[in-house]
Amino acid sequence: MNICKYPSQTFKGLCFTDSSCTKACLTEEFTDGHCSKLLRKFPCTKICIFDKKSNEVKTTLG
Numbered sequence: 001m002n003i004c005k006y007p008s009q010t011f012k013g014l015c016f017t018d019s020s021c022t023k024a025c026l027t028e029e030f031t032d033g034h035c036s037k038l039l040r041k042f043p044c045t046k047i048c049i050f051d052k053k054s055n056e057v058k059t060t061l062g
Helices: 018-027
Strands: 003-007 043-047
Touching: 018 043
Parallel strands: none
Antiparallel strands: 003 043
């Protein structure tokens, strides 16, 4: 199982606690989100969807 990471569309500013990040990600229908301790940004995460023909991971990173 692969996990894809996406930038949040609703959370603005710097991330200091995982709980605030996770809360924002859940409102965007992701399964989780974690703060980056170094950059203070965070990705929302969910299980990747694979294209059956090409087996490419569909993801967008910001």
